[in-house]
Amino acid sequence: HTHFLSGLLLDHSNSNILGCNPRNFQQQADDPSLYAGEDWGYLRTTAEELRQTVLQQKDQILTDQRTIRELSGKLTESEGEIHLERMMVRDSPDSAPDGVHLLTLGGTKCRFTLEEKLLHETSDGKRSAGPGRGAGPARPWGVEDLEEELERKVELLEKERKALRLEAAKHRQEIDQGISKLQHRISGLEEGVTMLSFPEGFRLSFPARTNYMFALMKHAVPKLRAFTVCLWLRPAAAGVGTPLSYAVAEQPNELVLLQDRSAPAELLINDKVAKLPLNFSRGSWQHVCVSWTQKGGAWQAYQGGKLRGEGHGLAPGHHIRPGGELVLGQEQDSLGGGFDSTQAFVGELSQVGLWDRVLSSAQVASLARCSRVTQGAVVLWSESKVQVYGGATKDPGEPCSKHSKSSQ
Incomplete structure (x- = not known):
């Protein structure tokens, strides 16, 4: 088996x-x-x-x-x-x-x-x-x-x-x-810049000619039938560029003060132009005032407290429209933007002011001597009302160290 x-x-x-x-x-x-x-x-x-x-x-x-x-x-x-x-x-x-x-x-x-x-x-x-x-x-x-x-x-x-x-x-x-901390840090820095105290006054510095460096004045500009704009400036290059421009949605050249290279200074009202007999020098502080009224389109130009020229026929009957952007250091081709580096201001600005009337020759002269004119002021020089962008800076010190005098 x-x-x-x-x-x-x-x-x-x-x-x-x-x-x-x-x-x-x-x-x-x-x-x-x-x-x-x-x-x-x-x-x-x-x-x-x-x-x-x-x-x-x-x-x-x-x-x-x-x-x-x-x-x-x-x-x-x-x-x-x-x-x-x-x-x-x-x-x-x-x-x-x-x-x-x-x-x-x-x-x-x-x-x-x-x-x-x-x-x-x-x-x-x-x-x-x-x-x-x-x-x-x-x-x-x-x-x-x-x-x-x-x-x-x-x-x-x-x-x-x-x-x-x-x-x-x-x-x-x-x-x-991390993002939250960074945002808080940025807010703190911006607040620190805004709230920075300048007991001796302050000035704006625009060290280079760019299409992104500017300052914005946070003031509500009302409807104006007349105005006077004054400022201290110290150009750092030939051709001042654009110390100040005011634009509205309908018109970027509503109010502009500029000087191109090898050209006279100009005042633009509603894109209409008047040649200003002003002579700017590099490296020194100069006081400039320009006034205008819709009555006949009359205008006056002052430098160093003295009348340098006047004329009429500049946008007669027009009024400066409200609600725009007041920019320092750049010419606006659109509301709040459209900057061109060839028209940028290079140098320093201080004591920029805007009034809703034509100031008298005596008041302009007092401003050139570092006095103040508060009546009819629409925009006054204030640290909290000026914001800088693109590398422009607020620096201590300005042409007028004392502001005790006042003229009405």
Whole structure:
């Protein structure tokens, strides 16, 4: 019997019996011409056991395939959540999306590894199955262990995803705090510049000819049928440029005082031009006043407190429109902008003032002697009402160190 059984097992090994049809064993067992007596009964029993084993293996394979599909579905769902998390943390630092991508690749690799392991153990289970009394069932595939391992991997991915979310939130919080501190710092600096005290007065400095360096006077200019504008200036280059310009939405050249290179100074009212007989010198402080009225378009030009020229016919009947922007150091081609560096002022300005009437010659002379005229003042020189931009600065000191006198 032992010799016979060994031969049978050898034939079974060579023919890969798990791949054969169980009916072949039944046919051989039912053929009484091949075996007789006790051998025939033993063979029949062995064939029946083998057929039952094959059926059990088939059921186990189906069960394990269902398990694999369920676990794959769980992993796919986890990967989908990780993809959603990756979209949620797209505003975090660059390392966060890369981390989610690596976790996703890790999960996919884990699934492929588990499927390969299951297929390998299925193949091993098929090869290990065979007939024989006392052989016992095929060795376990460890599907429960694989399921636990997969669940552990999914749980690990969940923990890492939560950690990634917390890290991204922390980074966002740090960035928001940094931005908030920076904004507070900027506000503090701007407030410090605005509230800076100049007991000896202040002046504006425009060190270069640019299209972005200017000062803005934060005064509401009303409707004016007449005006006088006065200022102290110290040019630093030939051609004064544009010490002052006032623009409204309808007209950027509503009121402009400028001097191009190698050209006389000009006063523009509603884009109408009058030539001013003024002579500016570089490097020294000079006091300038210009007045105008809509009655006949009469104008006067003063330098150093003295009348240098006058005329009429400059935009007669016009009135200076309210609600515009009063800019120092630049000529406006649009409301509050459109600057041209060739028309920019280079040097220093101080004591810029605007009145809603034509000042008398005596009042202009008193201003040139550092007195003040407050009656009818629309714009007065005040630290809190002047804002500088683009590199223009407020510096201590100005031509008039004392302002105790007043003229009405």
